[in-house]
Amino acid sequence: MDNIKHILLISGKRKCGKDYISEKLKNKLGASSQIIRISEPIKSEWAQKMQLDLNQLLSDGPYKEKYRKDMITWSDTVRQQDYGYFCRTAMEKANSEIVIVSDVRRKNDIRYFKEVYGEKVLCIRLSCPDIIRMERGYLFTPGIDDIESECGLDDYDNWDLHLKNDSRINPDQIVAAIIAKMF
Numbered sequence: 001m002d003n004i005k006h007i008l009l010i011s012g013k014r015k016c017g018k019d020y021i022s023e024k025l026k027n028k029l030g031a032s033s034q035i036i037r038i039s040e041p042i043k044s045e046w047a048q049k050m051q052l053d054l055n056q057l058l059s060d061g062p063y064k065e066k067y068r069k070d071m072i073t074w075s076d077t078v079r080q081q082d083y084g085y086f087c088r089t090a091m092e093k094a095n096s097e098i099v100i101v102s103d104v105r106r107k108n109d110i111r112y113f114k115e116v117y118g119e120k121v122l123c124i125r126l127s128c129p130d131i132i133r134m135e136r137g138y139l140f141t142p143g144i145d146d147i148e149s150e151c152g153l154d155d156y157d158n159w160d161l162h163l164k165n166d167s168r169i170n171p172d173q174i175v176a177a178i179i180a181k182m183f
């Protein structure tokens with residue numbers, strides 16, 4: 001943890017491109033960077049508890065979507081006891097100077113990282129028109145798209161960067177804007 005110099009928190013609605021931009025960012029930043037997902041300890045603990053296939057839960061696709069809602073409900077009960085639990089557990093894998101957290105969804109996630117890592121944290125919001133998100137597989141789902149895990153940061157107004165990731169923008173420009181803000 002002592003060697004961490006930057007923590008990039010990536011937020012945005014479903015299918016806005018959090019994973020896509022995080023991967024491009026990591027490729028550009030190289031070996032001193034890594035991607036951490038808050039959802040990883042959620043998925044691994046949930047898979048163990050429910051005897052599910054962790055690899056399928058970790059990949060994109062119908063299997064993940066099928067269990068998304070139940071996982072959110074269960075993880076919220078854990079967060080009620082300890083809001084930083086999954087952030088802290090995910091960060092146990094952090095061993096790089098630059099840590100990209102590719103799935104920040106709640107104000108309490110940001111609160112946790114700012115409390116623990118202070119000035120090292122950069123909060124980044126990605127946005128994308130619904131029509132493009134739909135082309136990427138998003139379909140409004142009640143119980144998923146209207147609850148805190150999707151909407152919790154809609155009214156957050158303290159982003160260090162708010163960037164569009166739609167089809168007209170070259171993703172390299174998004175990556176360059178983030179890196180320019182870091183250094």
Ligand SMILES: Nc1ncnc2c1ncn2[C@@H]1O[C@H](COP(=O)(O)OP(=O)(O)OP(=O)(O)O)[C@@H](O)[C@H]1O
Nearest residue numbers: 012013014015016017018019020021136165166171
């Ligand atoms: N700028 C882009 N250009 C082309 N394809 C993109 C772009 N951004 C995202 N995509 C594609 O859109 C799809 C959804 O992106 P991604 O998985 O990164 O979204 P996400 O925000 O991580 O979604 P979720 O919240 O469901 O995990 C992926 O297939 C990805 O490759």
